[in-house]
Amino acid sequence: GAVVSQHPSRVICKSGTSVKIECRSLDFQATTMFWYRQFPKQSLMLMATSNEGSKATYEQGVEKDKFLINHASLTLSTLTVTSAHPEDSSFYICSSGGGGKETQYFGPGTRLLVL
Amino acid sequence: SQQGEEDPQALSIQEGENATMNCSYKTSINNLQWYRQNSGRGLVHLILIRSNEREKHSGRLRVTLDTSKKSSSLLITASRAADTASYFCATDASGNMLTFGGGTRLMVKP
Numbered sequence: 050g051a052v053v054s055q056h057p058s059r060v061i062c063k064s065g066t067s068v069k070i071e072c073r074s075l076d077f078q079a080t081t082m083f084w085y086r087q088f089p090k091q092s093l094m095l096m097a098t099s100n101e102g103s104k105a106t107y108e109q110g111v112e113k114d115k116f117l118i119n120h121a122s123l124t125l126s127t128l129t130v131t132s133a134h135p136e137d138s139s140f141y142i143c144s145s146g147g148g149g150k151e152t153q154y155f156g157p158g159t160r161l162l163v164l
Numbered sequence: 165s166q167q168g169e170e171d172p173q174a175l176s177i178q179e180g181e182n183a184t185m186n187c188s189y190k191t192s193i194n195n196l197q198w199y200r201q202n203s204g205r206g207l208v209h210l211i212l213i214r215s216n217e218r219e220k221h222s223g224r225l226r227v228t229l230d231t232s233k234k235s236s237s238l239l240i241t242a243s244r245a246a247d248t249a250s251y252f253c254a255t256d257a258s259g260n261m262l263t264f265g266g267g268t269r270l271m272v273k274p
Contacts, residue, residue: 053206081260092252092264093207142206146260151195153262155207 052076053145055156062133063164069129070159072143078123079145083153084116087140099126133163170253170265178273183240185268187253188233194256196229196236201250201267210238210251245274 052075062068072082080101085093097107097118105118117129130137140160144153170187177183189196195214199207213220213229213236220227226239240247250269254262 055206083261090269092266095261095263098261140204144207151256151260152197152209152212153260154209155199157206158204160204 053079053143053154053156055141055143055159057159058157059160059162061162061164064134065132067129067131068133068161069127070141070143070161072126072128072145072156074124074145074154077145079126080123081146082120082126083144083146084118084126084128085142085144087142087158089140093142096128130161133161135163137161138163170251170268172268173266174269174271176271176273177243179243179245181243181272183243183247183270183272185238185251185253185270187236187238187265189236189253189255189263189265190234191255191257193231194258196227197254197256197262198225198227198236198238199252199254199264201252203249207252240270243270243272245272247272 054073056071082099084096086096087093095108096111097105099105099118099120101120101123107113115131120126140158142158144155146153195212197212198210201207211222211227213227224241229236248271250267252267253265
């Protein structure tokens with residue numbers, strides 16, 4: 050299957066700072082990337098769908114001004130958590146899809162801890 | 165929002181036993197997929213079953229789909245300690261967007 054990487058794998062930041070998470074599709078051009086959030090012992094919740102070259106589509110309840118998504122190329126999507134607060138601490142996972150593929154290929158996740 | 169429920173939420177078995185996990189969903193789907201997640205890691209795709217399929221096999225995995233009951237099951241036969249992980253079903257109702265179930269945490273004791 051396709052390989053998706055995320056960077057960083059773990060980040061600790063102070064409350065009020067912004068954090069950028071990168072998601073790269075290494076071996077295929079991902080027209081669509083998905084961003085999920087997962088709290089401990091819970092399932093994945095879709096935050097937004099990122100389409101290359103256009104604005105992201107956010108799920109209900111997800112603030113687009115707080116979670117900025119940029120999908121400038123077919124291999125890179127970024128999620129920036131702006132003015133992070135402790136309640137934003139979570140596991141953020143991206144996946145690549147589109148291009149007619151039925152399955153999604155998930156990155157290894159980024160664990161964010163906001164102090 | 166979550167599409168449906170998985171049960172059990174947690175399952176503990178001995179190595180060699182079979183593990184069965186169930187997933188229910190609410191809307192019509194194009195396909196249903198099962199993923200595995202080791203603790204603190206990303207998800208690994210296990211198997212996809214389309215809405216017009218009833219059963220699918222892959223190695224020690226067997227998946228069934230009953231669209232009339234809007235349910236699916238994942239059977240892992242002859243389990244191994246390395247199968248210890250969380251297992252999630254995910255439904256694709258449209259546009260390759262997945263909605264995940266709550267997951268089953270499987271522990272296989274050696």
